[in-house]
Amino acid sequence: MGESTTTAVDGNQLIAKALARFGVDRMFGVVGIPVTSLANRAVSLGVRFIAFHNEQSAGYAASAYGYLTGRPGVLLTVSGPGCVHGLAGLSNAMANAWPMVMISGSCDQKDFGRGDFQELDQIAAVEPFSKFSAKAKSIKEIPDCVFQALAKAGWGRPGGCYLDFPSDVLHQTISEAEAESLLATAAEKFGESEKVLCVQNSQIEEAVSLLRHAERPLIVFGKGAAFARAENELGKLVERTGIPFLPTPMGKGLLPDTHELAATAARSLAIGKCDVALVINLGIKDDPFCLGKSHPWVAAISSKVKDNVSKMEAQLAKEVVPFNFLTPMKIIRDAIAGLGSPAPILVSEGANTMDVGRSVLVQTEPRTRLDAGTWGTMGVGLGYCIAGAVASPDRLVVAVEGDSGFGFSAMEVETLVRYQLPVVVIVFNNGGVYGGDRRSPDEISGPYKDDPAPTSFVPSAGYHTLIEAFGGKGYLVGTPEELKSALSESFSAQKPAVINVIIDPYAGAESGRLQHKN
Structure with missing residues (x-):
């Protein structure tokens, strides 16, 4: 007679099983030691993994995915600096009250305090930015930790939760039967879909x-x-x-x-x-x-x-070239209106770009606008674009970004191309933060007076060529006809594209609402 064998389940697989059992179907992150196997195990169980270039953008994607779907967005990071980079997304979820769970690997428990690879007290690091955190100290604690974090992310006031999995726990094993028993128990304890706050x-x-x-x-x-x-x-x-x-x-x-x-x-x-x-x-x-x-x-x-609408429309009726902010914004508004329903998801960030867009761009369907939000977070753009495309595959995603906001996460255009996501990124390129060198004469002095202003970027930078390096489509526009053509072609194609809109660097001004804060 042959000897019977029992299939072993390690910590990576058990986490993946718990995520899938809870209903997680998307995960965002950056893989590496010690979580690469966890990502692969999750994919094998039907969880789509969207791999980013940095944890910050992946975290913003996870937070926005939680908002768009109503289910916790999940972020996966490596240990130490990966966890720290992911805090941008976790804190954004907390500030906006969006359900999200960040999962990080961590160093071997027996080596903590000895200067182990990427060692960090991650539970302490995330404490100010999460409503709940847990560290699994053995493989048997994994199902409870996962189900509890996912459930609490959406209970009451939604927000961010954190899970810490030491590398030794990821490699521990139990039998398949015991794994299923632990998963069933956790599901019974934490499987409720929502707990809401009641009002008298x-x-x-x-x-x-x-x-x-x-x-x-x-x-x-x-x-x-x-x-x-x-x-x-x-x-x-x-x-x-x-x-x-x-x-x-x-x-x-x-x-x-x-x-x-x-x-x-x-x-x-x-x-x-x-x-x-x-x-x-x-x-x-x-x-x-x-x-x-x-x-x-x-x-x-x-x-x-x-x-006020009459006054705004009178301003929008003027075609100004070189572009101010209003002329291209009206062209974009009209192009989006021509798409009908379902309306695209609009992502907007920047100073002038976002402020003008709030006034000019029209929303007719719910949950179709994503911007800097409660915390005024810059750098969310490409992460939000990817979340929108993954959460609502039937909708085009259109980002209207300042060049400064775009620069935070511009490398993620490669992610757009890699996954062939229907995202058109429109960059309002005015050469810097607020645009141009706006220093007063008394601010231009000292040994580095010949350096570019702290607010300045390379003039007329070729942002459209960045996506072309990865096989996407880039457009450089400076006139109404060029912009209309680029929008028509890119909206019809519904493939990754960047439209580089050259704006007069001295058009617009720093946000009036925020000027006194700077």
Whole structure:
């Protein structure tokens, strides 16, 4: 008789099994010692792994994926510096209240404190940036750790969680039967899909009373309501109450920007004069109440919106060459409108570029705008693009980026080409941070006065050639006709492309809202 054998499961495979059992189907990261096998095991179980060039961009992708899908985005990093680089994404998830789990390998437990390879107390390092963290000290702890982190990432106020797996634990083994038993137990303990925060009825009644007696009420909502998929309830609330609404930038599209009660174009009036604001952070339940009266307030908002839109359209009607920010932004707006539904996911970052884009670019569908968000994070662009393309493969992704924002993660255009993702990156190239050398004469002195200004980049840099190095399509544009042609061709192809839009380096100005902070 032959001797019976039992299949052994190591720590890498058990983590992969736990991720797949919980429903994880995408993972972002950078592989290397000691987590390469973990990535390969996950792929073999049906988890698509998107490999990046650095953990920062991969972390931004994981955080945005959590927002777009409502399920935790997962980031995989190596130990030590890989974990530290990944903190950018983890902290971004916490600041924006998006569900995410960062998984890092770590050094052998027996060698900790001896200067082992990439040694770091990673649990201590992530503590300020995570709502929950756990370190598996043996293979048998893996299922509980994985299920608990994934569940807690989405419970209550969503956010980032962290898992630490020492290299010795990754190489420990147990039998397949024991692995299945541990997975089943963990699933039973932590398999609930959500635990939400509850609000007392008395608090709701108080809020309703305030709104009923308000003369100038306003509904404000943002990405929390978008994450909660609250667009239908919001629509009912606005229609039945007749209250004007103001979306935050990433709340744009929950209700169309073109809605008659949208106060986006009268933001200063709406915020400055409202007497009661209903701020919707996550979602709405129960039937909306009806105020049963019309408001002069609505007429005032509507009048201001029409006036401001008219002024903006007059500015947009002027074709300015060399480009200012408005002329190419209008061309992009019109090209996107021509795509119809499903609308593309729009990614935007930069100073002037993002600020102007918020005013000009129109959102008509929910969760189709990603920008610097709550933390004002720069460098999110390419990571967000990749998350958008992976989360919504039926949509084109269009990034409108300043050259400074693009530079944070520009190498990830190779990732776009490698996975053939339908992403068109439009770079507003004005030669630097805010553009041009804007120093006053008294700031140009000293032994290094002949150096470029701290805000300056190489003028008219060939960003479009970067993607061409990897087989993508690049466009250099400086006129309306060239931009229209590049947008038409790239939008139709739905393949990786970079459009390098040359902007007058002295057009626009530093964001007025932020100028006093610099």
